[in-house]
Amino acid sequence: MSKYHVAxxxxxxxxxxxxxxxxxxKIHVTxxxxxxxxxxxxxxxxxxxxxxxxxxxxxxxxxxxxxTNALIERKLPKAALVTTKGFRDxxxxxxxxxxxxxxxxxxxxxxxxxRRDRFEVTxxxxxxxxxxxxxxxxxxxxxxxxxxxxxxxxxxxCFMNAYVNGDNEKLVKEMLQEEMPDVYICTSSETxxxxxxxxxxxxxxxxxxxxxxxxxxxxxxxxxxxxxxYQGDIxxxxxxxxxxxxxxxxxxxxxxxSSGIAAGAIASKHIANMCGFKNAIGLDMGGTSTDIxxxxxxxxxxTKDWYIEYGYPIGFPxxxxxxxxxxxxxxxxxxxGGSLRNGPQSAGAVPGPACYQRGGTEPTNSDAxxxxxxxxxxxxxxxxxxxxxAAIKAIEKTVASKLDYNVYEAADAIIKVANANMCDALxxxxxxxxxxxxxxxxxAFGGAGALHGAELAKEMEIPHVIVPAHPGxxxxxxxxxxxxxxxxTKTYLANIADIQKDDLEKEFIEMEKEAIALLEEEGIEPExxxxxxxxxxxYVGQWRTLSVTVDRPLQSLENAVERFHQEHxxxxxxxxxETGIEIYGLRVEAIGTVTKPEFNxxxxxxxxxEAWKETREVYFEESGGFIETAVYxxxxxxxxxxxxxxxxxxQLDSTVVVPPYCTVKVDEYRNIIMSFAAKEEGQKEADITVxxxxx
Numbered sequence: 001m002s003k004y005h006v007a008x009x010x011x012x013x014x015x016x017x018x019x020x021x022x023x024x025x026k027i028h029v030t031x032x033x034x035x036x037x038x039x040x041x042x043x044x045x046x047x048x049x050x051x052x053x054x055x056x057x058x059x060x061x062x063x064x065x066x067x068t069n070a071l072i073e074r075k076l077p078k079a080a081l082v083t084t085k086g087f088r089d090x091x092x093x094x095x096x097x098x099x100x101x102x103x104x105x106x107x108x109x110x111x112x113x114x115r116r117d118r119f120e121v122t123x124x125x126x127x128x129x130x131x132x133x134x135x136x137x138x139x140x141x142x143x144x145x146x147x148x149x150x151x152x153x154x155x156x157x158c159f160m161n162a163y164v165n166g167d168n169e170k171l172v173k174e175m176l177q178e179e180m181p182d183v184y185i186c187t188s189s190e191t192x193x194x195x196x197x198x199x200x201x202x203x204x205x206x207x208x209x210x211x212x213x214x215x216x217x218x219x220x221x222x223x224x225x226x227x228x229x230y231q232g233d234i235x236x237x238x239x240x241x242x243x244x245x246x247x248x249x250x251x252x253x254x255x256x257x258s259s260g261i262a263a264g265a266i267a268s269k270h271i272a273n274m275c276g277f278k279n280a281i282g283l284d285m286g287g288t289s290t291d292i293x294x295x296x297x298x299x300x301x302x303t304k305d306w307y308i309e310y311g312y313p314i315g316f317p318x319x320x321x322x323x324x325x326x327x328x329x330x331x332x333x334x335x336x337g338g339s340l341r342n343g344p345q346s347a348g349a350v351p352g353p354a355c356y357q358r359g360g361t362e363p364t365n366s367d368a369x370x371x372x373x374x375x376x377x378x379x380x381x382x383x384x385x386x387x388x389x390a391a392i393k394a395i396e397k398t399v400a401s402k403l404d405y406n407v408y409e410a411a412d413a414i415i416k417v418a419n420a421n422m423c424d425a426l427x428x429x430x431x432x433x434x435x436x437x438x439x440x441x442x443x444a445f446g447g448a449g450a451l452h453g454a455e456l457a458k459e460m461e462i463p464h465v466i467v468p469a470h471p472g473x474x475x476x477x478x479x480x481x482x483x484x485x486x487x488x489t490k491t492y493l494a495n496i497a498d499i500q501k502d503d504l505e506k507e508f509i510e511m512e513k514e515a516i517a518l519l520e521e522e523g524i525e526p527e528x529x530x531x532x533x534x535x536x537x538x539y540v541g542q543w544r545t546l547s548v549t550v551d552r553p554l555q556s557l558e559n560a561v562e563r564f565h566q567e568h569x570x571x572x573x574x575x576x577x578e579t580g581i582e583i584y585g586l587r588v589e590a591i592g593t594v595t596k597p598e599f600n601x602x603x604x605x606x607x608x609x610e611a612w613k614e615t616r617e618v619y620f621e622e623s624g625g626f627i628e629t630a631v632y633x634x635x636x637x638x639x640x641x642x643x644x645x646x647x648x649x650x651q652l653d654s655t656v657v658v659p660p661y662c663t664v665k666v667d668e669y670r671n672i673i674m675s676f677a678a679k680e681e682g683q684k685e686a687d688i689t690v691x692x693x694x695x
Contacts, residue, residue, distance in 0.1 A: 004052060005597055007479035008043045008062040009263055010034060011286050014447065015042035016473035016653070019050050020480060022058060025600035029473045031653060039066055040221045047228070054229030059595070061235040061243055061479040063260035066217045067210050071112070071257060071308045077153035077184075077212040081113045081205060082143065082172060084160045085120040090201050091312075099310045108311040112209045113156070119143055121172065129165035140172055144179035152180075156208035158188040158201040163491050166193065184211040184250070191254070192315045194585060195491040203254055203315040206308075210253035218246045233523070235479075235594075237263050239318035241300060242485020242591065245522050255316050257308050260475065265293035265300055265319045267478030268443040271468045273298070274599075274669050277441040280466075281430060283422070283456065284475060285449040287329045288346040290422055292322045294429050294440075301433070302547070317487045317587070324425045328366040328448040329353055332395075332414045334402050342417040354394035355386040363398050367391035368414040369451055371407060373618035373626065374657050376650060408619060408626075419452055423459050430460075434570040437462050445474035450649075450656040454674050458659070469670035472653025484592035486518040489585060495540065496557060496581045505554045507586055508533055515590035524592030536585040537564045539576060545584045546571065601668035604638045611636035613650065620646055623660050634672075641666045645674075 005020040011034055019028040030049045035042040043062065070076060081091070091111045100106045121140060124133035147155065155176060162169045166189025173185050188204040222234060235243040238255035241262050249256065261284070268282025272295060282293040294301050301320040307313045325344020329352060332342050342365070351359035353366040369375035370391045377386045392407050400410035430437045441464040444453025450467045457465045468474050488511045492504075512531050519529050533552050537560070538545040548563040561581060569575040611632045618629040627646060634651035642665050645658035649672070656672060658664055665673045 004057050005059045005480050006047065006050075006052065006057050006061075007263075007476045008046060008060075009260055009473070009476035009479060010039050010042060010062065010064050010066075011260065011288075011475075014287065014472075015039075015046050016476040017043075017046035017050050018470065018473045018476035018480065019052065020597040022597065025598070027470065027599070029470045029476075029653060031472065036069065039064060040217070040224050043221070044224050044228070054225060054227075054231070057230050057232065059235070059480075060225065060230060060232060061237065061482070063237040063263040063475065063479050064217070064256065065260045067214060067253065067256035067259060068308060070210060070213045071206070074112075075213075076112060076209040078151060079113050079117065079154040079156065079205075079209045080147055080150070080152045081118040081201075081208075082155060082157045082176075083118065083120060083201070084124065085122050087160055087197065088115070088118045088120050090197050091118070091205060094198055094202075094311045097311075109309045112205050112312065117150070117152070119146075123159055123168045123172075125159065125161040125165050125168060127161055127164070129161070131165065131168065135168050135171050137175065140175045141179065144176050147176070147183075148180060152183060154184040154208045154212050155180075156186060156188075156201075156204045158197075158204045160197060162187070162189040163193040163195055163200060166190070184208065184215070186211060186251070191252075192489070193491065194315060194489055195493070199313050199315045202312045206257060206312065206314055207252065207254040210256065211250055214253040214256055215250040218249055222246060235484075237266075237479050237482060238485075239306075239314075239316060240302070240485055240487055241266055241319045241482060243479075243482050243594075244484065244486075248486075248518070248521060252316070254314050257314055258306070258318060258321065261291045261321050261323065262319050263478035263482075264291050264445070264475040265295075265321055265478070266482050267445065267468070267474040268293055269295045269298075269300055270478070270481050271443050271445075271466055271474065271671060272441055275441070275466050275667060275671055275673060277464070277466070279435075279440045281426060281437070281440050281442050281462070283426075283442055283444045283446075283449050283453060285422075285444070285446040285452060286327050287447060288325070288327045288348060289323050289344075290326045290425070290446070290449075292324075292422075292425050292429050293319060294433070294435065296435060301429075317489075317589075320429070322425050322429045324421060326365075326418050326421050326425075328369075328451075329364050330418060332363045332365075332368070332399055332417070334399065338402070340399060340403065340413055340417050342414060342421060353391070355388065355391040357385075357387045357390060361394055361397075363391070363394040363414065365414065365418050365448065367394055368411040368418075369448075371395060371411040372415070373616055373629070374451060374648065375655055376616075376631070376648075412619060412621060415452075415455075419455055419459065422452065422456055426456065426460055434573065441466055443468070445471035445654075447472045447654055450654045452657075454657060454659050454662055457674075458676060463675060465674040467654075467656050467672040467674070470651075470653055471656075472651075481596055483594055484519065484522045484524055486515060486522075486590045488512075488515045488518070488588045488590065490587075492583055492586045494583050496537070496561065496583055499557070499583065501554055501556065504557075504583075504586075508552070508554065508588065511586060511588045512590075515588045519590050519592045522592055528593045530591040530593065532589040532591070534587040534589065535560055535583055536587070537561075537581055538584055539568070540580040540582050544572075547587065599669055602639045602670065604640050606636060606638045608632070608637060608641050608643060611638075616648070618646065618648060618657075620659055627660075634670075637666055639666050639668050639670060 169187040264284035272280035303320040330343035353364040617626040647658040649656035
């Protein structure tokens with residue numbers, strides 16, 4: 001009876017549900033309001049709204065913000081750190097930096113574990129892994145007594161040089177587990193066996209403070225899903241762009257710190273590939289924030305330098321995603337110098353934008369879009385009504401009156417500032433990384449992405465904008481397009497001139513045994529396992545590293561060296577073949593492929609005229625103000641249609657703004673591809689004409 005693949009993305013404002021019928025290939029989407037205090041309720045409400053029972057669900061996958069929110073809101077269990085004597089304050093000293101070096105009043109957030117809960121024990125391992133000082137059992141047993149008295153719920157163990165020899169950590173964990181069997185305990189040698197004590201300790205601490213929270217959340221969700229008759233695995237998306245089953249999630253809880261936003265990057269890659277693009281920038285703009293990712297030559301950028309709060313890095317490989325406070329609910333305000341600002345504060349789900357009629361009185365991007373006619377007064381197929389007058393009052397009071405603008409000029413200014421913030425972020429992830437935006441397509445999705453995508457692309461000279469068939473729930477769709485994935489890492493320091501190929505091959509073989517064990521634990525069959533090897537390399541004397549793939553089995557390192565030179569030149573604008581190269585670390589990416597949906601192509605049916613809903617006045621600066629603009633029902637636009645802007649395209653989960661001088665093509669998967677007419681040298685934009693193409 002099971003035939004539906006269900007994916008859920010829990011956002012700050014809405015919970016998105018994407019349902020794929022594996023027998024017919026049809027797609028059904030729905031949205032419900034998120035319930036931050038009880039996230040599983042929003043998911044269950046969405047499944048109920050989709051009219052599904054558990055026995056109809058063949059696969060269930062989801063991205064969650066539970067870990068992210070717990071860290072931001074500091075709703076964490078009572079936790080303790082056990083470390084080597086003399087290193088109690090590593091997590092507080094950090095790297096001695098802060099986000100704004102010149103702001104003396106802008107302090108880094110407090111450590112996740114307070115100093116009074118950080119304990120030292122006598123032990124020592126040298127740089128090569130030799131145990132210099134054995135663990136004192138009596139000292140550890142006494143420590144356990146203190147931790148029990150303090151009612152600690154979670155313990156992070158991080159000893160110096162444990163990345164080369166974790167025996168002391170393992171011994172202390174066993175002792176503490178004997179004394180405190182119900183307490184969550186993780187060690188740095190199990191969590192992240194890599195050099196650099198701060199990064200390793202920080203990751204282990206994050207894993208420890210999230211472990212009990214994630215475990216409790218998963219247990220509640222499993223109970224709720226079993227209650228409606230679902231008997232399969234609950235798959236949870238993690239930061240690396242893969243999924244884990246509920247069995248392994250608690251062990252690697254820190255990987256869920258950016259669970260939800262990784263789904264959008266996965267969806268962006270898939271959508272771009274469907275449309276024939278190998279280079280794409282993903283723009284996932286929701287109600288609270290905008291997440292930006294980059295795919296080059298079909299590969300998403302991966303980073304190990306990320307965090308939820310600055311100063312506390314998480315060392316697990318993660319899809320590189322740049323998040324800024326720019327969403328539909330971002331608040332507009334005037335700073336002390338009289339300048340207009342946008343975000344990062346957000347109206348959130350409650351009270352929401354002024355036009356939502358839920359008590360919000362401050363102007364947001366959504367309010368500005370309503371006032372300018374870009375956003376209609378009916379959302380979610382009429383299920384939600386927006387109050388345009390309330391939006392006008394909010395903008396007039398907070399922005400227009402203070403800048404001596406009329407309300408429409410103020411609304412346009414709000415959109416311009418929001419777009420400028422997003423363009424800055426787009427430049428950071430592209431131009432600053434050595435990529436030319438003109439070589440990319442922009443995939444605009446999320447509830448608000450399609451409202452702003454075309455204008456951002458125009459500013460960045462990105463030639464094409466792709467809006468997927470279901471932009472508002474694209475991140476949820478991304479949860480269905482991923483495989484089970486684990487990363488096994490190891491620090492390996494050596495000059496490449498001194499490395500024997502066979503020695504490196506032995507290291508990889510041992511790491512692959514661990515990777516295969518993790519996939520077997522997830523229930524992956526051998527024929528569905530895929531192992532990819534990476535080597536982290538750098539020029540001798542540098543600290544910045546680049547990760548490049550190597551052969552399996554390893555034939556030689558020459559190809560890897562050449563790839564390193566090429567990547568270094570692209571990223572940092574120079575290569576130096578005279579300087580030696582050293583290997584810094586090894587990584588095995590273990591992928592267990594799972595069944596993924598194959599979306600149907602559609603045949604043309606109906607006419608563009610039948611998709612027309614109405615005409616309304618919409619503000620476009622390039623046209624000098626308000627102009628009569630056709631509004632279309634996206635579900636009725638036939639595939640293979642081509643037409644020109646200006647136009648507004650409405651659907652259940654989003655609104656697409658097609659500015660003047662822009663053409664639209666609808667492909668067989670119902671993706672909208674917007675393109676800009678080429679501007680010849682010396683030609684003014686007002687002189688450009690875009691032909692209206694036949695339906």
